[in-house]
Amino acid sequence: MLRTITVGLDGSQESMAATEWAAREAKLRGLPLKIVHVWEPVPEPMAQAPLLGAETQQHWTERIPREAAEGVRLRHPGVEVRTEQVSGHPGNALAEAAESAELLVLGSRGFGGIGGFMVGSVSLSTVAHADRPVVLVRAREVAADEHELDPAGVPSAAAPFRPVVLGLDVEHPDETLIEFAFDAAKRRATSLRVVHGWNLPPYYAYGTPANPALHEALASRESEAVAEVLRPWRQKFPDVEVVEVSRYGSPAVHVVDASHDASLVVVGRRIRRNPFGAHIGHVTHAVLHHSTVPVAVVPHA
Structure with a gap:
């Protein structure tokens, strides 16, 4: 089975930077890019609230990976882009997604003016449990930074x-x-x-x-x-x-x-x-x- 470069996306600035890095890596390796959007279902009482109804929740969970994929296709022509939505605990879901990936890419918030990462619990959990390589990318990371x-x-x-x-x-x-x-x-x-x-x-x-x-x-x-x-x-x-x-x-x-x-x-x-x-x-x-x-x-x- 052909592996993919898989990226975890939640709509945040750091996950968008990770998606861009993953797209460039997919092009370097000649592999498809898979954008995985993980969402944790809200408790049933909250899900029934007027602003968090099933239709609203579905709209936003589908919109985030769809728009990200459209942007990647425009900026990186020739890279095959797939999307996948999964529900559950992000750390577990991403570690599972890594099993079929060449590598998994995640975003990590920077320390503002200080160099380095602020590595959250989800990223650390995924790194600690994934059986495939995991790459952490800072927010605001751009292609020119690598050159x-x-x-x-x-x-x-x-x-x-x-x-x-x-x-x-x-x-x-x-x-x-x-x-x-x-x-x-x-x-x-x-x-x-x-x-x-x-x-x-x-x-x-x-x-x-x-x-x-x-x-x-x-x-x-x-x-x-x-x-x-x-x-x-x-x-x-x-x-x-x-x-x-x-x-x-x-x-x-x-x-x-x-x-x-x-x-x-x-x-x-x-x-x-x-x-x-x-x-x-x-x-x-x-x-x-x-x-x-x-x-x-x-x-x-």
Whole structure:
């Protein structure tokens, strides 16, 4: 079955920005775009109110995805657009919609003048439970934001894409995550910036005087580990320019810093099936809240 680029739409500014991003991604991948509108049925007493009758409710739930689809078709000719309406809890419905998608795209409100996301409970729940990659897009995100400055110093969709950033854990590298990032860079004809953050092992960090030679040796070891993980992927994607960055300190901080000049940030989420619920990990959680560009969260074993 042909997968789709699926986007969750509720009519908000952030979901409209997500729809535009999803349409561009669908064009890059040559896949259909499916707009999923999720609505939670109102309690029966409210549904019977004059302004919230069945006809009024149906009108608005049908109008939102229909008008969004019409706009996408006009702005992105050649992209096949489908719509679907589902009812229920948005987090559960969107996670289910992701099962048949190549990836799921969601909108997330920005912090006003401060860079980064305000990730709501629905988005976090969907990211934590979806078995397919989920991309979060900020409100007011536009195509030009993904591209380098033109000769006049202005962001332009006609300029080359900014790099794709991958947050890499060399101790637990995952093929699904790495391939997603390389593929994203290849489709955008841009470079891949692989960021790895490391810290001193506990037995070095505590009670050990500062030792520049030891620090240098550990830094060299970490850089070699990054190169070893990426070696087969460089061969598989020879057209993708790879920039390896291995730095001492918090991985989340380094990935967020790299996001300032990126078109997309790619991070992973380890799938854990346990009675205590799903988790996204502290690094991914931090990147989701503080990245200044769209973030793709790729689930892996």
